[in-house]
Amino acid sequence: MAEAAVVLALGKLVTSFGVSSLRTYLEKEPARPPDLPYTAKHIERELDMIHHFLSQVGTKIYSNKVLEGWIVRVRKVAYRVEDITDEYSYNIALEHEKHFKRLIHKFFYPDAFHRIAVELKDIEEEIKHLSQLKRDYREMFNELLDNTSDSAHIHLLSSNGSPHAVKGDDIVGMKEDMELLGKWLDPKELDRTVISIWGFGGLGKTTQARKVYDWEKGMKSFDCYSWIAVSHNYNIDAILRQLIQELSEDQSKIPTDLDTMHRGKLNDELKEVLSNKKYLIVLDDVWDTRAFHELSDSLVDDKKGSRIIITTRNNDVASLAQEMYKMKLNPLGNDDAFELFCRRCFQKSNMECPSHLEELSRQIVNKCGGLPLAINAIGNVLAVQESKEIIWRRINNQFKCELEDNPGLDKVRSALSISFMYLPRHLKNCFLYCSMFPQDHIFNRELLIKLWIVEGFVTQRGHSTLEEVADGYFTELIQQSMMQLVEDDEIGRVVSCKMHDIVRELALSFSRKERFGLADISLETQKDDVRRLLVSNFDQVNQLIRSSMDLPRLRTFIAANRVANYQLLTLLISRCKYLAVLELRASPLDKIPENIGDLFNLRYLGLRRTRIKSLPRSIKRLSNLETLDLNSTNIERLPREVAKLKKLRHIFAEQLYDPEERQLRYFRGVKLPDDAFDLAQLQTLQTVEATKKSVKLLKYLPELRLLCVENVCRADCATLFSSLSNMNHLYDLVISANNLNEPLDFNAFNPKCTKLEKLTIRGCWDNETFWRPVFCEYGANIKYLTLTFCKNNTNPLPSISSSVPNLIFLSIRRGCWAEDIILRAGWFPQLRTLWLGKLELRKLIIEEGAIIRLEVLLLLSLPSLREVPKGLESLASLKKLNVTMQHPEFKVEWERDNWKTKLHHVQEIRL
Known part of the structure; x- marks a missing residue:
């Protein structure tokens, strides 16, 4: 923009x-x-x-x-x-x-x-x-x-107003949601109840609300009804007046001075109108929680069973309803999407798709990504076309252009464009940036926010780091339904997301218009203005090489699908001197040109999963570099020149040697240079090999948030944990011992302040570890704990439950300290996930009142587990149970005692 x-x-x-x-x-x-x-x-x-x-x-x-x-x-x-x-x-x-x-x-x-x-x-x-x-x-x-006004402008753009009729084919795939909405409107619950329907534009929120509203109005289930289109720039006084007019039983009693009443008088008048009434109000297209809060006091609750339905694209607004009354709409499945398309497109032929058009029709429907609005719109466009394969093939091949230009798809463009136009200003660049990546690309949160930062999209806010601010941006885009959640981590933080296909196409059209960046299109028409470029096929690479990288204004270059090569990299360095982002992950590269130091403006260098073995000495001249990604390369030692990069914030440099985790050291890190390594801004160091020198150097990295240390021996623990005690911002710590038999000593880990929430320990530790100062004083902050290869003599669970009571995730794998595990009443009241794996566990007992909020129980590779855990049926919150490689007697008991019926409340069971 x-x-x-x-x-x-x-x-x-x-x-x-x-x-x-x-x-x-x-x-x-x-x-x-x-x-x-x-x-x-x-x-x-x-x-x-x-x-x-x-x-x-x-x-x-x-x-x-x-x-x-x-x-x-x-x-x-x-x-x-x-x-x-x-x-x-x-x-x-x-x-x-x-x-x-x-x-x-x-x-x-x-x-x-x-x-x-x-x-x-x-x-x-x-x-x-x-x-x-x-x-x-x-x-x-x-x-x-x-x-x-903006609201008037949006009215012109949008057709989302208050529809007066909903066709039957508009509710294909919505039957279950409609039935659930009907139950929520049931008068048995007499408290005034707020119901929210939320999701991205075009999913049918307004359609569902209108269908239910019209049904209830026809059945006269409520005393009075009102439908309010709120939109982005609402006027509370105007909404109050409309509510008074629509909800008043006797129109002759509406005050004649209603149009001039001030806010307080309007509130009093609406309360009077709703007194002792059972009402149904729909607040359609609400963008801001303030809109509801400004109305809420006037919407009286006289315990008559009144209902307020809110439709919104924003999760914060949806959360005005209790969790049990929140309905999140998702795209239609393939079968429902195709049925909806056929109902719209083939009304003249009994809504059946001709066999010669079925394959093309399914391809077109797939491009709609399950959005009912898009499916209806493209169905209307094709309904007036001749049923000739050549015509349909042209529309399929030109789908992107049709989406941008076809008048029949105006509603789709409007619905999705509004979401973009009303994004907060600080999110628009971040959103457009995501559109550059290939279709169906899964965005890793950590990687994406680092790219946003080096691009300059993130501004400082108070005392928060740029990463913390960017993390908020990421969350906002998901809350605004602009990105789709793919995966959460074990403590509830979003790990990854993706962009809906149609949303991406419209975002790309904005991006091209704004000369923001290029992806998957020819360079011929815009090469002089290209500032950001993503290439994903060899034709594009060859085109760049033939043109000698004639892109003088290029700031960002991202290679996807392993297409970059050494020749291209050489041209990039020599011809694009202002590059700030160079992402080459998984490219077939085994060396880096010596002159990479010429890229004075470089802030992000991504070499993950390449075959490089060393970095050129000229890297010391990359004085603006903030992120260096060397994960899964062949680099074993960081060159001393890295220590000169004083703006470095993130170093990723670990290798996964043993994906099956059969040996203690299934990860390897890099060795630090022997010289000074005082990178005062460094926040991420993943992963470093522990040596007598390196554990001392860590004390010069006070801003670390994430640290992984491999190959730790007991003799170095005092120095290591003394260094760690100075890291007041440390959030995520991984410690791995150098052998299975020598316990790690946490006694010197005594910080004055720590934000530690995630802790992974590989190897055994002293029996008194969880009584050490760091756990006694700050253990309540820890939400995630993973213990592997722990050969301790005593059961640590009593001390862990006492010192680390607020765990959300607990994993114990490849240990041998107990054959029986008893989870006592009151233990781990916040635990959501428990993972026990590759243990010689014979029996698991869960006392009444233990792990009362557990949602996921993973019992994996426990060949000695003969019995179904005692107390398993008492876990009322359990949603997922996964048991693998258990003793044969386990399954016998499971089937004999009909445990599947006992656990009928568990949504997913895998045995």
């Missing part, structure tokens, strides 16, 4: 051309144009004013062609600002190169900064012109901007 481009440009201006930081250089170098920082400051002020103007006009931009043309020019000048600030930073970097100063300083240096000064002056004039046009446009369109 243009506004986002302006924000990025402003950020670079501030950091690159700050007057105070530049004054020092000016005093040393009189050859440098003296007005350089002041010109930049003026540009900064003008861009700031443009930014505020863009914020003010909001979505009106999309309904005004002249204003939209002005936006195009703003975006281009913002990109020019980004280019010139990077050029400036590049020359500053060269200035610090000794050989540059010595050999060509006197020839090149004045010319370089003169060119920058001239370019800045030109940009300054362009921005002055844009600012003048802005003032002219504001006068010219003053009436339009004042009178056309």
